[in-house]
Amino acid sequence: MLVRWLNGGPGTREGIRAYFRHCREQWDTSGPLRAFGIRMGADEVLAGTIDLRFSGEGLAPGQVNVAYGQVEPENPASAAVARRAGFTPSKPTHGKDGTRFDWYIRDLHTAAR
Template sequence: MRFTGEGLAPGQVNVAYGLYPSWRGRGLATRAVLLVSRYAASEGGEEAVIQVEPENPGSAAVARRAGFTPGGRQKHAKDGTRFDWYVRDLRVDTPVTTC
């Protein structure tokens, strides 16, 4: 989790995660995203952002299960890599499906 970074507006928080293959499919990443989102909100974060490589449907699924919605595609200025953004308003308590 980062409160500042390339492409982030004031109040946005970048959330990133990764799991070894043997730990995937257990809901751990979704649970971690929910916990870090709650913490970010308590520290003044207004919107959480998850940046997903378009070729990574598993990571996009984690974002959706954690209550994030598609927020468009962004390109990083440094290397031109494109990411699909998923966003979640941290100022409202959004119900989510965790599994």
């Protein structure tokens, strides 16, 4: 599921490399995206991602979009990460191919009050 968010379709080696190049360019040029990988276990398997977007559609100056990826509905431990970080479940949506996306939302501005 995560690959669809990264490059719009089934992953290819080149498509994933292009996404990582894009992330690296964003770091190198102080662009609006900061992407992090979360690894776990002795094999350091990718368990999720965190993206910070400092500009984009719908964001006012000073707002940041924080996205935690790879929350699978069948994996309650993965969803628990978002809940422990203070995010609350929101209305699920469906992609064009019918894939269900569960959303967890946290308004940090409201939380800081």
